Amino acid sequence: METSFDILKFICDDLVGLEKDFLSPSSIDFVPQAQVPIESASALSNGRPETQISPSMQVSSSSDDLEEEIARRMESREPQCPICYDVAGKHFYYGVQACISCRGFFQRSVRNRFHLKFKCGKGTQNCSITARSRKNCKWCRFQKCLRSGMKTCYVMTHDQSGLPNKTKPLLPIKAMVKTANLSQTFTEHEVDKALSIYKNLLSFGYRSYYQLFSKNEQEFMTFLRALNETGGSPSMISEAFTETNKQATINYFFSIDDMASLSPFDRMTLISHNFPGIFGLLWSVYSYTPDLCKFYENFLEHGYEFRHHEPEIDKILLVFEANQLLGEKPKNLSIDVTFRSHSATQDLIQRHDSLVHEVNSGLRESTQGSADYVIVLLLSHIIMFASEFAVSLQDKPKIQATQEKYLVLLHRYLRTHYQGRARAKLSETMMIFEPCRQVFETFHERIFKARPPGGIF
């Protein structure tokens, strides 16, 4: 019987001959163009709460009294609830320094699952939310809670025994933020570099698909035949899908120095524990691209069937996807796949969708806008070098240092590109951690209609 590690070793051995015609591994190590004075982390974390209103928070209907109200709150230097502009409480609630009432509203909504039933009364989905109007539209208020960074996963369910929690999800994140040393600038050059590395990460994904479809043609045909015989079982598609993504993740991360310098044991441990987070992150970003939304929706809803029973069609599909994701003009292709019906519960679908939304809300300024791929790239590295799990690592300090390196990069980037909102954006980004894993879980539930069998490996 093969163990997880045996299988991983097999995959790793298989990678030895892989040519590396992409960016050199060390290119992920950004070198600042110029040394700038380092601002102390404590100064940042003790700074005044952000009072600036972000564009995305601004309400579209601009009545005068509302603007006055906002202006007044900005002037009075009290902490302000980002949702309704009321006076905020002293503490963070579910990840946001909100007012008591928005905290209560969010808690009740999530705990009783009311939020799944909210609808915007006007249907415009952009009702203004102020201290006075906040009761009017639950849907818009709840969305604003999410946009401001509140996380549903911090609301404990009844089965978590109601005690103030043993696991305090925010504390590790805050600790990380505090320990980060900052230098301030993130040059355009580095942004370009980060974007090209992101493309590199993506192309590893597509290379894995090609490997699945071309190198192992024999295997793939067996897979196709099995699909026919079982009526295109979605679980098999999902398995293959997850498997290729796993390989891509391994391919990419094993090609960077930070990972290559670790012991095989640590590498395997990191990959097996953190792959779900990476998968959830990338899946959420991919499936949120408007042009791909429809395809993925269908994929999740129904699974799909290879109409021509040829690998070719799927290669084309993936090329199409890759072109979209890499921002190149898609070829004029008509995709010929049929969707095969299978059912997931409405509740599960909603949970999955809202998790994907949660991940994306931290990566985009609006539902129309594209994700900030620099954040995606850096976050994926921060996730990969996470070490907060039970299994003991051989070189934990080094792994923590690596994670911190990427955290500092992220922080620097945010300070350069989001200025006053950097701090809020950072905590917003770090909040994505948990939902990413949950996206992986719900993705599998949705496809398998059950838990993923036997863990990750």
Add this chain to the structure above:
DNA sequence: CCTCAAGGCCAG
């Protein structure tokens, strides 16, 4: 000890 963030209670 004190702080923080989560849950609980209940008049309105």
Add this chain to the structure above:
DNA sequence: CTGGCCTTGAGG
């Protein structure tokens, strides 16, 4: 349902 106020427990 809302939102003000109280209790709890981990961690600094």
